[in-house]
Amino acid sequence: MxxxxxxxxxxxxxxxxxxxxxxxxxxxxxxxxxxxxxxxxxxxxxxxxxxxxxxxxxxxxxxxxxxxxxxxxxxxxxxxxxxxxxxxxxxxxxxxxxxxxxxxxxxxxxxxxxxxxxxxxxxxxxxxxxxxxxxxxxxxxxxxxxxxxCGAKGKEKKKSSKKRGRPNKDGAKTGVNVDDTIKKYFQVGLNRYYYNQRQNSLKTTYELIIKDFFTESRTDYEGHTVPVIKDIDQIPTYPQFLYWYKKLNDPKKELIKREGTRHYFQNYRTIIGTSTQDAGLGPGTLWQIDATQFDIYLVSSVNRNLIVGRPTLVCVIDVYSRMIVGFNVTFEPFNSYTGVMMALVNSMTSKEEFCLQYGITLDKGEWDVSCVPQRIFADRGELNGKQIEEAIANLGISIQNAPAYRADYKGIIEQAFAQLNLNVKPFADGIVKNNQTRGDEEYRLKANLTIQEFTKLIIKCVLFHNNHHVLSSYVLDEMMLEDTVEKIPSKIWTYGLRNMKGQLRMLPESTIKHHLLPNDTGSVTSRGVKYKKMLYASDYTLKNHWFQNARINGSWKIKIWYDPRDLTHIYVVNEDGEFNKLTLLNHLSKYRYKGIDEIEQIMRYEESLDSMGKEKELQAKMQLFDEIEAIVGEGRQRTKVEKDDELSKTERLRGIRENQRAEREQLRKIDRNDSDENNLSEEINIESSVVDVRDDELEMFRFTGNLDWNDENE
Structure with missing residues (x-):
């Protein structure tokens, strides 16, 4: 084991x-x-x-x-x-x-x-x-x-007119409880007087807040208008203001607003790790991550006549073994949080289910990598941002940043990108041609792969790289030479696990997804948990009567986590902090195993079809309106000609029920007459057909009588 x-x-x-x-x-x-x-x-x-x-x-x-x-x-x-x-x-x-x-x-x-x-x-x-x-x-x-x-987190304190906290030492002034209105005054005052280049002190900011919100204008005995505090016993104290300042204050915002952005980034920004590429301890010690725009144009999975541009490939590689531990293909930009985080999720979790989505079954040990690294090396693009740094740091991973415009610091992963391009270019269509001259065929028009097909292609290339590609420039140490280690990433990875001091860190998949998956806001409705017009449910939601409560009390918002490559499932955190998976409802199966980009394309395509249908409907409705107006106009004209103006309103309204009965009898009589005429015409047709048959028989008799029977007997 x-x-x-x-x-x-x-x-x-x-x-x-x-x-x-x-x-x-x-x-x-x-x-x-x-x-x-x-x-x-x-x-x-x-x-x-x-x-x-x-x-x-x-x-x-x-x-x-x-x-x-x-x-x-x-x-x-x-x-x-x-x-x-x-x-x-x-x-x-x-x-x-x-x-x-x-x-x-x-x-x-x-x-x-x-x-x-x-x-x-x-x-x-x-x-x-x-x-x-x-x-x-x-x-x-x-x-x-x-x-x-401990405590009663999330429960509101009981409202009371009695002042909370320690009584004043003099015993005279009772003070005031800070409610939502006063907190709003504090926030407005901080934004107005503290977070700016004037660099007012907190004491001055407090006094200006009192002036703006707790004073009123009065006229003194000389006729001058002066500000006067409304009620000295009903204003918040300076210690109360300091308490809420510490709770509401954002240190980064404070430094940027008061000192300037450049001063903050030069002296106060977070710096994690160094640029030292030390992976000597073995596999899982140091990973490199990078993104590139692949040199190929793809088509839409909804309508292949639509060219959707070049995909972004985010790749993660283990420095020690050169093993590609994970990747992500997306249309997100280089520095997208979603694109980078999904590459890291793919790197730290099992690959079997991921490959099965694209019809690829892995052999035992073919891509058996699912661990958490000690350090990740990136440039200023991929892992730049507080949200990304926080998510990675929460998993106990440190980040090393390379200097700007120094791609040579990540030569290992740059070389991996080059190898992937070399494997794909000879066979795929829609490949970018850099030196295109006038008269050359437009290479973008040759595009014929969807993002799903391209991802499958990349999986095949990664499996080849990990299990068969020979690293000619890899330097083996003496122990590797003695053990005749092949210069293949998977062989080096296996050797490192057995002989090097580095060790693989394991974390539950739910913990990894909780910190790395992008999150958004969904709605709990009576029909399911709604996200991007799709509905989800699970045993947990049904047992806790989410949808019944939504139908009774109305819907509410909830934070969800999702995999943008496959929206078949989304995730929520319950009251106990557990990660729960929700599944797409069966009647929305057309969205299963599809990524967020493809689903949005399908929805846009459906909207375009609806728009075309509505245009045709509107045109047909105009014609319907004309026909209705013509029929109404004809009836109006005939009624005007036949109308007897000598009849009073009372006479016209009298006997409506008898008139309806008479009209009904008239209609029945008309129907009977039409039926009799039809029967008569059918009898005439039958008789004529009989006559025709007899005529035919007579004609046949005459014809046979003229035959020369003697010739036949001979």
């Missing part, structure tokens, strides 16, 4: 341990007891294998210890405490020359002493931080305080 970091094992007594480090060279494993607050301890792999073989130890397939929380729902206090603990943990780890040293007592104690001096915290605090970090899977969210287990 392959042992990997973050795996959970449980013995017959119910004790659960997590593997937090595995040295494949020495076969030493460090594990931590999930039920006790103690340091990690050493286990030999032989002990684990023997316990597994005897059945005394079993592997847990589900990991209940990972925290799935929505970052938007975290309070400032939770974020502050989490980030403080994260900084201390990283400081302690940074003191070690290698990760394994932190599990050895004497080295760990030295690092903790330094952290105590730097951060002025006690030994127990640092110990608790490290143990939480290891138990939680070595991700930042593991260091969140347990606020979720």
């Amino acid at each position: 392959e042992i990997a970091e973050n795996m959970l094992f449980q013995n017959s007594n119910g004790k659960t341990i997590r593997i937090i480090y595995f040295n494949r060279v020495s076969s030493i494993i460090y594990a931590i007891d999930m039920g006790r607050n103690r340091w990690p301890y050493l286990i030999h792999i032989e002990s684990i294998n023997s316990l597994l073989d005897s059945g005394e130890l079993k592997t847990l397939s589900e990991d209940p210890y990972f925290l799935s929380v929505v970052s938007d729902d975290l309070s400032n206090a939770e974020i502050e405490r989490r980030d403080c603990a994260w900084e201390i943990v990283n400081f302690v780890i940074a003191q070690m020359e290698s990760e394994e040293l932190i599990y050895i007592t004497k080295y760990r104690e030295q690092a903790i002493k330094k952290a105590i001096d730097v951060y002025s915290v006690n030994y127990s605090t640092i110990k608790n931080y490290l143990i939480k970090y290891w138990k939680g899977g070595k991700i930042r969210q593991a260091l969140l305080p347990a606020f979720r287990l």
